[in-house]
Amino acid sequence: MHAKPLKNTNRSVYFLTDKQQIETLIRKTYEWIETKKTEGDFDVIENKKGDKYVALNTKAHNKIITELKNSTFFAQQFIDNYNKIALKIGENLKSGKIEYWVGELPPYGNDSNPWCDCQDNPESYWKTLKVNDLKIQNNKATFYWTWTEWKDSPKYKVTAVKENGIWKIATLDGFDYKSFTKI
Numbered sequence: 001m002h003a004k005p006l007k008n009t010n011r012s013v014y015f016l017t018d019k020q021q022i023e024t025l026i027r028k029t030y031e032w033i034e035t036k037k038t039e040g041d042f043d044v045i046e047n048k049k050g051d052k053y054v055a056l057n058t059k060a061h062n063k064i065i066t067e068l069k070n071s072t073f074f075a076q077q078f079i080d081n082y083n084k085i086a087l088k089i090g091e092n093l094k095s096g097k098i099e100y101w102v103g104e105l106p107p108y109g110n111d112s113n114p115w116c117d118c119q120d121n122p123e124s125y126w127k128t129l130k131v132n133d134l135k136i137q138n139n140k141a142t143f144y145w146t147w148t149e150w151k152d153s154p155k156y157k158v159t160a161v162k163e164n165g166i167w168k169i170a171t172l173d174g175f176d177y178k179s180f181t182k183i
Contacts (some may be wrong), residue, residue, distance in 0.1 A: 015069040015182035022160055023131045026145055029073040033115055038064050042086050053100040056090030075161050081177055088181045098154050114174030122149040
């Protein structure tokens, strides 16, 4: 067997840094959330009278779980936690531990969008999200993201993990199980 020498071997290979990969992950994730993900989290079902929510809409919930998995942006840890929150909401509605009246704010969460802990956001904000205070140790990254467009930007905590060489979102501040489901 004869090996031929490579011609034009002065090509360079460029590897993205972890920070660049994480910033790309967070921007693509939020673009997906805002433009492709099914709207609304933890959809619920009304009673026959139509005045009270009594159960989790499991069909809608399962669709979102599939979307989260198929997006490839989320670690299994995030998907499991998201599912656990939904099941607890459904359990609390069915058992009557919480009452959620039609037209009222939900008795879980914190009255803001859990994806950003905000009630409003700049247009196409994902294009300029900034990663701050990045700390990486043993394939686990913790950081905060902020918006560059608004002076009063939320400081939103995120944890990402490297799975098979790819960074994925493991936790988002707005989806903390204990605070989201506390009664």
